[in-house]
Amino acid sequence: MAGIYLHIPFCKQKCAYCDFYSIVNDKLIEEYVNALCKEIELQRNFLTKEKIKTIYFGGGTPSLLSPKQLQVILDKLIQNFDLENEIEITLEANPDNLSVKYLRALKEIGINRLSVGLQSFIETDLQLMKRKHTVKESIKAIGDAQESGFDNISIDLIYGLPDLTISMWEENIEKALKLNVQHISAYHLTIEPNTLFNKYYQSNKLNLPTEDESLSQFKILKRITEQKGFMHYEISNFALYGFISLHNTNYWMGVKYLGLGPSAHSYNLTSRQWNIQNLRKYMDAISQGKIPYEIEYLTKIEKFNDFLITSLRTMWGLNTEKLKKDFGKDLETYFLSKTKKYIDQNLMKESNSNFTLTEKGIFISDNILQDFLHE
Numbered sequence: 107m108a109g110i111y112l113h114i115p116f117c118k119q120k121c122a123y124c125d126f127y128s129i130v131n132d133k134l135i136e137e138y139v140n141a142l143c144k145e146i147e148l149q150r151n152f153l154t155k156e157k158i159k160t161i162y163f164g165g166g167t168p169s170l171l172s173p174k175q176l177q178v179i180l181d182k183l184i185q186n187f188d189l190e191n192e193i194e195i196t197l198e199a200n201p202d203n204l205s206v207k208y209l210r211a212l213k214e215i216g217i218n219r220l221s222v223g224l225q226s227f228i229e230t231d232l233q234l235m236k237r238k239h240t241v242k243e244s245i246k247a248i249g250d251a252q253e254s255g256f257d258n259i260s261i262d263l264i265y266g267l268p269d270l271t272i273s274m275w276e277e278n279i280e281k282a283l284k285l286n287v288q289h290i291s292a293y294h295l296t297i298e299p300n301t302l303f304n305k306y307y308q309s310n311k312l313n314l315p316t317e318d319e320s321l322s323q324f325k326i327l328k329r330i331t332e333q334k335g336f337m338h339y340e341i342s343n344f345a346l347y348g349f350i351s352l353h354n355t356n357y358w359m360g361v362k363y364l365g366l367g368p369s370a371h372s373y374n375l376t377s378r379q380w381n382i383q384n385l386r387k388y389m390d391a392i393s394q395g396k397i398p399y400e401i402e403y404l405t406k407i408e409k410f411n412d413f414l415i416t417s418l419r420t421m422w423g424l425n426t427e428k429l430k431k432d433f434g435k436d437l438e439t440y441f442l443s444k445t446k447k448y449i450d451q452n453l454m455k456e457s458n459s460n461f462t463l464t465e466k467g468i469f470i471s472d473n474i475l476q477d478f479l480h481e
C-alpha cells in the first residue's frame with residue numbers, strides 16, 4: 107500500500123503567512139500539467155508495484171487546474187500505477203475557485219475528498235492573511251460542495267492569529283461546525299521566514315497571543331470539536347468517525363509515498379528524496395527526461411527518529427513493543443529514559459506499552475519531539 111502526492115505550485119496571490127512553494131503565474135499551468143505527466147512516467151517504478159491507496163493534489167492551489175487537466179493527470183496515474191478500487195483522492199481547494207459546475211465535474215472525474223482552505227470566519231483576519239476569498243464565499247463553497255455530492259470534506263482553520271480573542275476563536279469554531287463538515291485541520295500560526303507576516307513581525311506590527319492564550323485556544327478547539335463527536339487523531343487534525351485523512355495518516359504510519367512536482371518529497375522506507383524547488387528548472391529537467399532531485403539514505407538512527415516523531419504526533423502514540431522489534435533493546439531503553447520527566451510533568455502518558463502526549467504535551471509537541479531525537 108502506498109500514496110501519491112502531486113504538488114500544484116500555482117496561487118492567485120501569496121498569503122501573508124505561507125511558505126509553501128508556489129508561484130503567482132497561471133500561464134504556465136498547461137506546460138506544467140505536461141511536465142507532471144512526464145514525471146509520472148519517469149517515476150512509475152518508484153513504488154515497486156505497491157497498490158496505490160491514496161492520491162493527494164496539494165499545493166499551491168490545485169483548484170486552479172481545470173477538471174480536464176486533473177483528468178489528464180489521473181489518467182496518466184491509472185496508466186502507470188496499480189490503483190486500489192477503493193481509493194481516497196483528495197484535492198486541496200480555495201473557496202473562490204469553487205462553483206457547482208466545477209465541483210460536479212470534480213466528482214465525475216473521481217475526486218472524492220475536498221480539503222478547503224477557509225482559515226477563518228472573520229473578514230478582517232482573511233484580509234490580514236491576504237486570502238483571496240470572503241467569509242460568504244467560504245460558506246457558499248462548502249454548501250455547493252455538499253450539493254454536488256461531496257460527503258468527505260475537510261476545512262483548514264488557523265488560530266494563534268494577531269488580535270484573536272478567545273470569544274472570537276470560539277465563534278470561529280462554532281461557525282466551522284455549523285457547516286457539517288467531516289474533518290477539520292487547525293494549525294497554530296507560525297511565523298515563517300520569507301513571508302509577509304515575518305516582515306510585520308520584525309517591525310512589531312503583529313499583536314500575537316501569549317503562549318497561555320494560544321494554549322487556551324487549543325484547549326477550546328479540542329473541547330468543542332470533541333463535544334461534537336470529532337476525534338483528535340493528530341496534533342492538528344480532527345475527524346468524525348470514519349473520516350480520518352488516509353493519505354496523511356499513512357505518512358505518520360511510515361507508509362511509502364511518491365511526491366511529484368517541484369518541492370515534492372518521496373519516501374520508500376530506505377531513503378527520502380525531494381524534487382528541486384524551482385518550477386522552471388523542474389520543467390526543463392523533466393523535458394530532458396531527468397528528475398531533478400536530491401536524495402538522502404536513512405541510517406537506523408534517522409529511521410528511529412522518524413518513527414518517534416510520526417508516532418507521537420498521533421492519538422495511537424508510540425508502542426514500545428514495536429519500537430523494540432524494529433529498532434532493538436538499546437533504542438527502547440533510550441526512549442524510556444526520556445519519558446519519565448514528561449510523564450512526571452503530565453505531558454505524556456502510558457498505557458499498555460503505548461506512549462501518547464497529553465493535551466498539554468500536544469500543545470508543546472515541537473519542543474518535546476525535539477528533545478526525543480537521537481543524535
Ligand code: SF4
Binds near residue numbers: 128167
Ligand atoms: S496558503 Fe495556499 S493559497 Fe495561500 S499562498 Fe499558500 S499555498 Fe497559496
